[in-house]
Amino acid sequence: MKKLAVILAGGRSLRFGSNKARARWQGLTLLERVSLSLNEAGFQVLVADRHSDLYPWQGPLQALFSIGHCYHPEKILLTACDMPLLRPELLTLLWEKSLGLDVTVLRTETRLYPLPGVYSRRAMEEAGRLFQKGRRDLKSLMQTALTLREIKWEDGRSLTNINTQQDLREASL
Template sequence: MGNALILLAGGKSSRFGRDKTQLELAGRRLVPAIVDACRPFCGELFLVSNAQGKFGLPGVMELRDIYPDAGPLGGIHAGLTASQSEKNLVVACDMPFFSPELARRLLEASGGHLACVPRVGDKLQPLFAVYDRALLPRAEELLRAGRRPVRGLYEDTDTLFLDCGDWCQSGEAAPGSPFYNINYPEDFDRLL
């Protein structure tokens, strides 16, 4: 059935203080850079944000949360609802060192599992992970129950926790790591 990208770009950026989806590094906005990197191996491209038509990227379907204000799980649910693909690569939009090679590795490793979640040491990375479309009912159930942590998707299911320490020589939170994300202005300043 192929693969899909579900790019989560709907946060309120409350910790950052302004819209992170518009950030640029080296003259390129992060959102289009991640989308373009995934085009070769993701047949469906979804962008879940708080405003439809915000990006206007060719071939990308923009979605809004079905369950508003439900955090990343709400975005994953919206993406899985729209997706026709069995395997769905979920990525947060604020990861400036997104690695298409790691994304491919996760998709390949995910075969036969309902989820493939990277692990660096004892830290899991649920917002750069692969979720099977079969998890949609579970996401719906969690959201209806008011449970928002993404880990609810993969707890007690057939999940592969893939050791990705080799991708983070200086630690998962260090600039250069594919899991480095921009939460605060200082995180962005470190890159500049």
């Protein structure tokens, strides 16, 4: 099975003040940085923006459903364009530990991270059902009857999410 990854790049970036995917960090855009890490881990990369969503501006759960509906993959690694510190070995670990499961995500000592995560076709279908019930968040998938694996991950810094200009400056430290 080919390793397929989808980068979410369709948010409004309200707290950031401009399109985060195009923000520059260490010589590359955030989108390019995440794509590079995925390529280094051997993934074929697709970018999901608001134009590829069935229901634009409706959150990551809807985006996951749209991906399943449009591309019909067996499973995908889903991540966001605003996670420039992702490491290829982390992405490979997630994919390898997802065999036979619907959802594979990371957990640090303090929280659960739905992104990056590996989601099966069954999870994408469930995302559609949850979206139709008014849910928008990926964490709602964790509360269903899907098979779930949470991988303990110690390096929370590699999961840094850029929401503001200040976050971007701090990621460079």
